[in-house]
Amino acid sequence: MKPGLIPFIIFLLLIFSCSEDKTHSLSEDKEKLTVLISSIEKQGNVLMEEMDLLADFYDSLVLNKENILQKITKDKYQFSGVYSNNTPDSDSLLSSVIILTTTPDFNKARDEVRYTNGLDSAFADLYYKYDLITQLYSNSASQISRVFPAYDVANILDPDLDVTAFNFFYEADLEHNPSKGSKWILDPYVDPAGKGWILSLVHPIYDQDFLSAVVGLDITIDNFIQEFLEDLNGDYLIVTGKGDIVGGNATAIEALSMPPLKNHVYRETIQSDNFRISDFNLFSSKSKEVRAMAKAFLLENQDNFEFIEEGFLTNAMCMRFSLIDWYAIKINFDN
Known part of the structure; x- marks a missing residue:
């Protein structure tokens, strides 16, 4: 063998080895993203099935409301003004009920509270069955809000x-939900009952052709991160189709030139008073390359992005959820 061929052969072997490692790494990342998405969607499907059953029960209450009202001999809830006067620590099986001042008929609303009181036990069963659920609720066209577990509603x-x-009501209407089934509200929003940034699963309740109420459950972003991302080995993000970060590892979020995190923890940041989820959007990153990555993944349907200018970032792999307009992204760093 000619001496000049040896360096050339070594060079080819190095290129082949690097290419093989990179292919293997991308394959591993794809498998990890598949497992992550599968675990989230599996839990999501379970909750949708539970919500369908809960809505069926609610439908039965509406259908039999006259019979239920005739059998009631004592009110389950007493009210102080518009609020039920039970406190969060008075009975762990009661909800907080409010008949808002916007109700068109207070007496009719009181009757609706009475014939839907059976929801409390159904709410409690689901709440204690799934750690992921933060609260369950119903909101009606009569301006009645029932939330379990009970909270300091008056304050x-x-x-x-x-x-x-609110979107947790109108997203279930016929225009936004023609199937009349369970529906995820994909964009996180601030809960008016004080639970912070949440994700919701809702289901409409019809009285004949009239949307009489919406029943739903909430998952806080905090609980979502704990359940699916906190113990993962690697750096991941879950983002909406708009680029908003639903959840992620702190190192990945900081590496993508997002705003500073409170105590370097995303979970603590989302609980702070000045948090705006729009600030944590990939298209708003200070890094031109991160914005290019967002475009490649969310607008151009690419699944891999190579970083060139960000010295400590190597590449990212992306996979779209099959059931909802979300994306899982794995961020890789230089070793």
């Missing part, structure tokens, strides 16, 4: 609200 909730104006 937290504005009595003059119109619940039908």
Whole structure:
């Protein structure tokens, strides 16, 4: 063998080895993202099935409301003004109930509270069955809000609200949900009952052709991160189709030139008073390359992005959820 061929052969072997390692790494990342998405969607499907059953029960209450009202001999809830007067620590099986000042008929609303009191036990069963669930609730066109578990409703909730104006109500209507089934509200929002940034699963309740109420459950972003991301080996993000970060590892979020995190923890940041989820959007990153990555993943349907200018970042792998408009992203750093 000619001496000049030896360096060339070594060079080819190095290139082949690096290419093989990179292919193997991308394959591993893809497998990890598949497992992550599968675990989230599996839990999501379970909760949708539970919500369908809960809505069926609610439908039965509406259908039999006259019979239920005739059998009631004593009110389960007493009210101080518009608020039920039970406190969060008075009975762990009661909800907080409020008949908002926007109700068109207070006496009719009181009857609705009475014939839907059976929801309390159904709410409690689901709440204690799934750690992921933060609260369950119903909001009606009669401006009644029932939330389990009970909370300090008089000091937290504005009595003059119109619940039908919130996305957790109108996202379930016929225009936004023609199937009339369970529906995830994909964009996180601030809970008016004081639970912070949440994700919601809702289901409409119809009285004949009239949308009489919406029943739902909430998952806080905090609980979501704990359940699916906190113990993962690696740096991951879950983002909406708009680029908002639903959850992620602190190192990944900071590396993508997002705003500073409170105590370097995303979970603590989302609980702070000045948190705005729009600030944590990939398209708002200070890094031109991160914005290019967002475009590649969310607008151009690419699944891999190579960083060139960000010295400590190597590449990122992306995979779209199959059921909802979310994306899981794995961020890789230089070793």
